[in-house]
Amino acid sequence: MDKYIKIPMVPGPVSVHPDVLSIMSKDYGAGQLDDSFLLLYRDTENLLQKINEFSGDFIIMTGEGMIALWGALKSTIKPKDKVYSIVTGVFGDGIGDMAAASGAEVKKYSIPFNKTISHIDFEKIEKEIKIFNPKLITLVHCETPSGTLNPITEIGEIKKRLNIPLLYVDAVASMGGVPVKGDQCHIDLLLGGTQKCFSCPPSLAMIGVSARAWDIVLEVNYDGYDALKPFKNIYQVGRPPYTPYWHGIAALNCGLNILFDEGLDYVFKRHKYVAEKCIHLGKKLGLDLFTASDTVNSPTVTAFNIPSSFSWQQWDHILRSKGLSVAGSFGPMAGKVFRLGHMGTQADNDLIEQAFGVISSALSVEF
Numbered sequence: 001m002d003k004y005i006k007i008p009m010v011p012g013p014v015s016v017h018p019d020v021l022s023i024m025s026k027d028y029g030a031g032q033l034d035d036s037f038l039l040l041y042r043d044t045e046n047l048l049q050k051i052n053e054f055s056g057d058f059i060i061m062t063g064e065g066m067i068a069l070w071g072a073l074k075s076t077i078k079p080k081d082k083v084y085s086i087v088t089g090v091f092g093d094g095i096g097d098m099a100a101a102s103g104a105e106v107k108k109y110s111i112p113f114n115k116t117i118s119h120i121d122f123e124k125i126e127k128e129i130k131i132f133n134p135k136l137i138t139l140v141h142c143e144t145p146s147g148t149l150n151p152i153t154e155i156g157e158i159k160k161r162l163n164i165p166l167l168y169v170d171a172v173a174s175m176g177g178v179p180v181k182g183d184q185c186h187i188d189l190l191l192g193g194t195q196k197c198f199s200c201p202p203s204l205a206m207i208g209v210s211a212r213a214w215d216i217v218l219e220v221n222y223d224g225y226d227a228l229k230p231f232k233n234i235y236q237v238g239r240p241p242y243t244p245y246w247h248g249i250a251a252l253n254c255g256l257n258i259l260f261d262e263g264l265d266y267v268f269k270r271h272k273y274v275a276e277k278c279i280h281l282g283k284k285l286g287l288d289l290f291t292a293s294d295t296v297n298s299p300t301v302t303a304f305n306i307p308s309s310f311s312w313q314q315w316d317h318i319l320r321s322k323g324l325s326v327a328g329s330f331g332p333m334a335g336k337v338f339r340l341g342h343m344g345t346q347a348d349n350d351l352i353e354q355a356f357g358v359i360s361s362a363l364s365v366e367f
Helices: 018-024 035-051 066-074 090-101 119-132 153-161 211-220 246-262 264-284 312-321 349-363
Strands: 057-062 082-087 105-110 136-140 166-170 189-193 204-209 301-305 337-341
Touching: 018 246, 035 057, 035 204, 035 246, 057 066, 057 246, 066 090, 066 166, 066 189, 066 204, 082 090, 082 119, 090 105, 090 136, 090 166, 105 119, 119 153, 136 153, 153 166, 166 211, 204 211, 204 246, 246 264, 264 301, 264 349, 312 337, 312 349
Parallel strands: 082 105, 082 136, 136 166, 166 189
Antiparallel strands: 057 204, 189 204, 301 337
């Protein structure tokens, strides 16, 4: 079996864009000592604000997306603070557990992992939030283990109506592939990662921080390595709080500019088109979607049930032996679901056709 996969379709880390690889091959200086680093950092922050329609600050931390998830929680909640966690999948459930581990009193609103929140849920959620009166609401935009996409606008409106201090949104697997309207949705903590739609290595995490969130960050005063507070005044101080990953910032800047050069409207349409084609081709071959019929499927990842005649190990082995890499899933979907990641460089018409050519061969069904 080849060490390197010819048809990469895992839902992150995705295939890195060749221009990003090129920019990472250069030598850079010391980010804490070289003034030009902060110019690049500021430009990258501005691009993140623009792509997410978010007027708050963006901080960029060295580490995989989980550092953003943990850092945003620990920087804004104290023991016994109330957190309302909307759970539609593995990551939503995990964020609630992370908040509890940080000392918060957590109330979860959970639905089956093959569904997305609906108007019926909105009514229940608003009633529960009004009674519970949390400091923080958490929501995952794209649940990658399930292949679902949750609406943010309605939750943001509930947050605003009830005057809840903070809305925390995990957009790691949607940012850059799906419109994320940070200000319009009243988001206070907007979390992203580089390894999905930005087609970069898994080296950085980004957090959009609203003015209200900064007030709470300063009041909580958390100072760990994953803390947001040390990034508050980096332009005034003249350097980031610890040695930054200059190569990673340059890569992210390049990845963002690639999307803007392509045109964001076209980028979002490309992701939507490839996702719809993925579902169409899968159904044509007799594959069943994991998601329920009334669910919003994500434009960045699709989850199918593993064909009944295969175990996950058998299915994964035969696809890899033919040059295609897909992903299994986690939690209750483990061993039952396989996923194709069509995000960033992998939201590509030719690539999805190649992938289903392999799947067709594996199923011995004419493509």
